[in-house]
Amino acid sequence: MTSADAPRPPLLTLTGVAKTYEGGTVALSGVDAEIRRGDFVSLVGPSGCGKSTLLRIVAGLIAPSAGNVRWHTTDGARPADVGFVFQDATLMPWASVLDNVHLPLKLRGIALEKARPQLMDALARVGLADFAGAFPRELSGGMKMRVSLARALVTEPPVLLMDEPFAALDEFTREKLDDDLLDLWRSQRWTVIFVTHSIYESVYLSERVLVMGARPGRVLGEVAIGAPHPRGAAFRRSHDYADHCAAVSVALREGVRP
Amino acid sequence: MNGEDSVLSRFTRIAVPAAAGVVFLGIWEASVRLGDVPLFVLPPPSAIGASLVANFGSLMGSLWVTLRVTLMAFVLAAVGGIGLAILFSQSRRIEMALFPYAVVLQVTPVVAIAPLILIWVGYDRVELAVLILAWMVAFFPILSNTTLGLRSADHNLRDLFRLYGASRWQVLSELQLPSALPYILAGMKISGGLALIGAVVAEFVAGSGTGAGLAWRIVEAGYRLDIPRMFAALFLLSVLGITIFFSLTWVEHRLLRRWHESAVRREF
Numbered sequence: 455m456t457s458a459d460a461p462r463p464p465l466l467t468l469t470g471v472a473k474t475y476e477g478g479t480v481a482l483s484g485v486d487a488e489i490r491r492g493d494f495v496s497l498v499g500p501s502g503c504g505k506s507t508l509l510r511i512v513a514g515l516i517a518p519s520a521g522n523v524r525w526h527t528t529d530g531a532r533p534a535d536v537g538f539v540f541q542d543a544t545l546m547p548w549a550s551v552l553d554n555v556h557l558p559l560k561l562r563g564i565a566l567e568k569a570r571p572q573l574m575d576a577l578a579r580v581g582l583a584d585f586a587g588a589f590p591r592e593l594s595g596g597m598k599m600r601v602s603l604a605r606a607l608v609t610e611p612p613v614l615l616m617d618e619p620f621a622a623l624d625e626f627t628r629e630k631l632d633d634d635l636l637d638l639w640r641s642q643r644w645t646v647i648f649v650t651h652s653i654y655e656s657v658y659l660s661e662r663v664l665v666m667g668a669r670p671g672r673v674l675g676e677v678a679i680g681a682p683h684p685r686g687a688a689f690r691r692s693h694d695y696a697d698h699c700a701a702v703s704v705a706l707r708e709g710v711r712p
Numbered sequence: 713m714n715g716e717d718s719v720l721s722r723f724t725r726i727a728v729p730a731a732a733g734v735v736f737l738g739i740w741e742a743s744v745r746l747g748d749v750p751l752f753v754l755p756p757p758s759a760i761g762a763s764l765v766a767n768f769g770s771l772m773g774s775l776w777v778t779l780r781v782t783l784m785a786f787v788l789a790a791v792g793g794i795g796l797a798i799l800f801s802q803s804r805r806i807e808m809a810l811f812p813y814a815v816v817l818q819v820t821p822v823v824a825i826a827p828l829i830l831i832w833v834g835y836d837r838v839e840l841a842v843l844i845l846a847w848m849v850a851f852f853p854i855l856s857n858t859t860l861g862l863r864s865a866d867h868n869l870r871d872l873f874r875l876y877g878a879s880r881w882q883v884l885s886e887l888q889l890p891s892a893l894p895y896i897l898a899g900m901k902i903s904g905g906l907a908l909i910g911a912v913v914a915e916f917v918a919g920s921g922t923g924a925g926l927a928w929r930i931v932e933a934g935y936r937l938d939i940p941r942m943f944a945a946l947f948l949l950s951v952l953g954i955t956i957f958f959s960l961t962w963v964e965h966r967l968l969r970r971w972h973e974s975a976v977r978r979e980f
Contacts, residue, residue, distance in 0.1 A: 510871075513871075513875060514875075515871050515874065515875065534877070536875060538871070538872060538875050540868045540872075542868065544866060544868040544869055544872060546869065546887070546890065547971045547972070548890045548893070548970075548971045548972075549890075549971075557872075557876070557886075558876045560886070561873065561876045561877065561878045561882055561886070562876070562877075589970050589971050590971070591971060591973075
C-alpha cells in the first residue's frame with residue numbers, strides 16, 4: 455500500500471494550538487496540523503520542541519492555552535478509547551503482567567475472568583503470552599515496553615498515541631519493536647501519532663513526518679514517506695530511505711537556523 | 713551463592729550474635745560476683761532470671777496490660793493515620809487546614825500533655841488516658857508517611873488513569889494506596905515501637921489503673937530497691953519491642969517481596 459491510495463477522511467484537526475506554561479515558558483505556538491484516519495504520523499524534533507506537550511494536548515491530558523483541537527467524530531469529542539504509551543513502560547510494579555494489561559478494562563468494570571481471553575490475545579500479539587504471571591521487575595526493558603504496548607492495545611483503540619516509546623531501549627530491541635508495531639498497525643488500521651527524536655525511526659515507521667522546531671515549539675514542515683509496506687531490513691538499506699532521512703534532516707536544520 | 717553457603721550464612725547470622733550475647737552475660741555474671749557488686753546496684757543475670765521466675769505471674773499480667781495498650785494504640789494510630797491521610801489526599805484544603813495541628817500534636821512532648829489528659833479523662837480511668845497518650849505518640853509517623861505515599865504515585869500512571877476515565881475512588885484504590893503501601897508499612901514499623909514507648913512513658917507519668925503495666929512494675933521495683941525485678945520487667949519490655957518490630961518486618965516482607973526493591977532478594 456502507498457500514500458497514493460484514496461485520501462482518507464480527516465480524524466483530527468489542530469488549528470493554532472499553543473501552550474504557555476505557568477511561569478511563561480512557551481512550549482508551543484500556533485501549531486496547525488491534520489491527522490487522517492489510519493495515518494501513521496511521527497512528530498520529530500529536538501528536546502524542548504513541545505512534541506510531548508502536543509501529544510498530551512491531543513490526548514486531552516492538558517488543555518491548550520490557545521487554538522483548537524477538533525475531532526471529526528460524531529460528537530466532536532476525543533474517542534473514548536485512546537491508547538497511550540509513555541517513554542517509560544509505566545507499569546504498576548505491584549501488579550503482574552496480566553493485571554497490568556487488565557487495567558484499562560478493569561477501570562471500565564470488566565472483571566479479570568471475563569477479560570482473560572482478550573488479555574491473553576493482547577499479550578500474544580506482543581509475544582508475551584508466557585509471561586502473564588511475571589512481575590514487571592522480572593522483565594527486561596524491551597519486555598516491559600511490550601507489556602505497555604499490550605495494555606494500550608487491549609481496548610482495541612482507534613487511536614494510539616506514543617510518546618518516545620522505544621527511546622530508552624537498545625538499537626536491536628528498538629528495531630524489533632518498530633517492526634512489530636508496523637505489523638500491528640497494518641493489521642489493525644489504527645491511527646498512530648508517534649513522538650520520537652530519532653529521524654531514522656520516524657522515516658522507517660511513518661507515512662508522514664511532522665518536523666518540529668524549538669523555542670518556541672512549532673511545526674516547521676512535513677515530509678511524506680511514500681515507501682510501500684511491509685517495510686523491512688531492505689527498506690532500511692535503500693536509497694529511498696536515505697533520501698527521506700536527508701529530507702527530514704534538512705527540514706530540522708532549517709528550523710534550527712536562527 | 714550455593715545452597716551450602718546460604719545454610720551456613722543463616723546459621724552464622726543467628727550463631728554469631730547469640731555467642732556474643734552469651735559472652736556478654738558471662739562477663740557480666742563473673743564481674744558482678746568477683747567484684748562483690750551489691751544486688752541493688754547491678755544484679756547478675758542469674759538473679760534477674762530467678763526474679764523473672766519468682767514473679768512470673770505478676771510480670772506476665774503486667775506484660776499483658778502493656779501489650780494490650782500498645783496494640784490498641786497502634787491499631788487506632790494505623791486506622792486514624794491512614795484514614796486522615798486518605799482524607800488529606802482527597803482535599804488539599806482539608807490537608808492545609810488540619811496538617812499543622814497534627815504536627816503540633818506530634819512535637820508537643822507527651823509527658824507535658826499527660827497531666828492534662830489525665831484531668832480530662834478522669835483519675836478513675838487512667839488506662840484510657842494511657843491509651844490516648846500512646847496513640848498520640850504512635851499516630852503521626854503513619855499519618856505523615858501515608859500522606860507522602862499517597863502523593864508519590866507515578867505521574868504518568870496517574871495520567872493513564874485519567875485517560876481511561878478512572879473515578880476518584882479507582883485512582884485511590886488501584887493506584888494511590890498500592891503506591892503508598894511501602895510508605896505505610898515503614899510508618900507502621902516506626903509507630904509500632906513508638907506505641908510501646910508511648911504506653912510506657914504514659915504509665916510512668918499517669919500511673920496505673922486497675923491493672924499495672926510493666927512501667928508500673930519498674931517504678932514499684934525501684935521504690936523497693938528490688939533491682940532484679942526491675943531488670944526482669946525491663947527484659948520483658950525489650951522482648952515485647954523486639955517482637956513488635958520483627959512481626960511488622962515480617963508483614964512488610966510478605967506484602968512487598970514480589971515487587972518492591974526494598975524486599976526483593978537479590979541473587980548476587
